[in-house]
Amino acid sequence: MGRITLHVHGAPRERAMNTLIEMYAQRLQNRGIRLEVHASKLSSVAYAERLLAQSGTLYLLDEAGIQEDSVAFAQRVDAWALSSDAVHLAIGPAEGWPDLESLSDLPRLSLSTMTFPHELAAVVLIEQLYRATEISRGSKYHKA
DSSP states (O other), X not given: OOOEEEXXXXXXXXXXXXXXXXXXXXHHTTTTEEEEEEOTTSOHHHHHHHHHTSSSXXXXXXXXXXXXXXXXXXXXXXXXXXXXXXXXEEOOOTTOOXXXXXXXXSOEEOSOSSOOOHHHHHXXXXXXXXXXXXXXXXXXXXXX
């Protein structure tokens, strides 16, 4: 079973966003999805290098990435969960991804063509991960 890790750069300063992230992380705890918060003191380059050192496939969240609806994303999450490879989803630092050659060929996913604060992007992505697991379970959480 593949392990999915959501990486964020720094704990959200906004209490409401932090509460939401913690709530969804708790709900996902037993579903093979975990949250890893990296110190906000890491430079964007150091954060990227730490992510690149992970084994498995790294996806960067980026507004220019692939966009999917919730059902398609749930199918992607199911495939990741069945895979033997680890998957790492990374929300960039507030200043965005550094211009490093090692990041240029990585797959990218987008939550929207709109730009979000990285803290809000983390809330949206962790909720979509929870929604994906609920879609797979056939629950009534997703009302499409």
